[in-house]
Amino acid sequence: MAAAAAAKGCDVTVLEFQDRVMSRVTSASVSRFFEQLHGRNGVRFVFGAAVTAVEGSQRAERIVTADGSVHPADVVLAGIGVVPNQELAGAAGLECRDGIHVDGDGLTSDPAIYAVGDVTRFMSTIDGASQRLECIQNALAQADRAAAHITGEDAGEPEIPWFWTVQQGIRLQTAGVRHPEDEVIVRGAPAEGKFSVVYLRNGCLAAVDTIGSLTDFRPAKKLIAHKARIDPLLAADPGTRLTDAVFAAA
Known part of the structure; x- marks a missing residue:
């Protein structure tokens, strides 16, 4: 805005x-x-x-x-965050704490009730941490998995969370979920308007931001899903493909 x-x-x-x-x-x-x-x-x-x-x-x-x-000010636009509207779920006896608790298929603590979207809290497929994601991609992915579970279909592996925004004509695309304590490695030159930032957690790729370029985005999603261990020195070299920065299996 x-x-x-x-x-x-x-x-x-x-x-x-x-x-x-x-x-x-x-x-x-x-x-x-x-x-x-x-x-x-x-x-x-x-x-x-x-x-x-x-x-x-x-x-x-x-x-x-x-x-x-x-x-x-002539016009005021307030963006003050989101508080999950969980009162109805709480009144129904569902487990809630900063969101309605669900499993990977959107099932709540009541086996007859599903919930999806920004209001839900669930375990990360990356590191098992409890999280609540506020984005349309996550809401759609949760809805697909809940529908598959209800109809008895195979939903496949859960998708790695991803997000995007375009600001001043520059696209930021993110895969995974960054934590403040992650190791941060910048690939490329921000001054040129095209670079990536990778986030390592316990040596494994946990998230990536791509700015002005999608070169690292698709391979990063796969590496995050496989909890790939990354060599920080190679990852810092923009001339090295991210897939080539993976430590070889012992």
């Missing part, structure tokens, strides 16, 4: 509570790239901004933040 508004000639300011853009989903190197990209296209960022009030008489006219700063 910020990019679209700036492209229309609007004066755009993003008040971000965190210390960088997209901090929940990507690494600092990718955040820095997109912050600079948006900045070159007229978007202004204020980080660490906690909004305390939206003021105005008949409409929003200004935003006040915790440090006392006042930001004039």
Whole structure:
């Protein structure tokens, strides 16, 4: 939305509570790239901004933040995250904690009830961690698996989570789910607008971000699914194919 508004000639300011853009989903190197990209296209960022009030008489006219700063505004768009609407499921006796708990086929704690989409919490196929994913690709994949389970069909292996966004004409595509403690390896030159970032967890490929290029995306999905162990030195070389950075089996 910020990019679209700036492209229309609007004066755009993003008040971000965190210390960088997209901090929940990507690494600092990718955040820095997109912050600079948006900045070159007229978007202004204020980080660490906690909004305390939206003021105005008949409409929003200004935003006040915790440090006392006042930001004039004609239009306010609030993006404040998602809280799972699990009240009905909880009242029905289903297991819930920051989402409705389901297994890999969308089955809840009640064997007669299925749930899919952003409201569900389930175990990651990558490392077994409990997770809740807010994206259309995951919702569609869960729906397919739930339908297959209900009809007795073979749903096959679960798909590795993947996401995408296009900002200022640059495509970011992600496979897997990054954790803050992952080892981060940048492949390529961000200054050129085409690079990848791979994330290793206990030596295995857990996620990848591809920016402006999809070269690493498809092979990374397969390597993540196979929990491939990656040589960090080879992975850091953009001239080495990601598949050639895999440690040979002992």
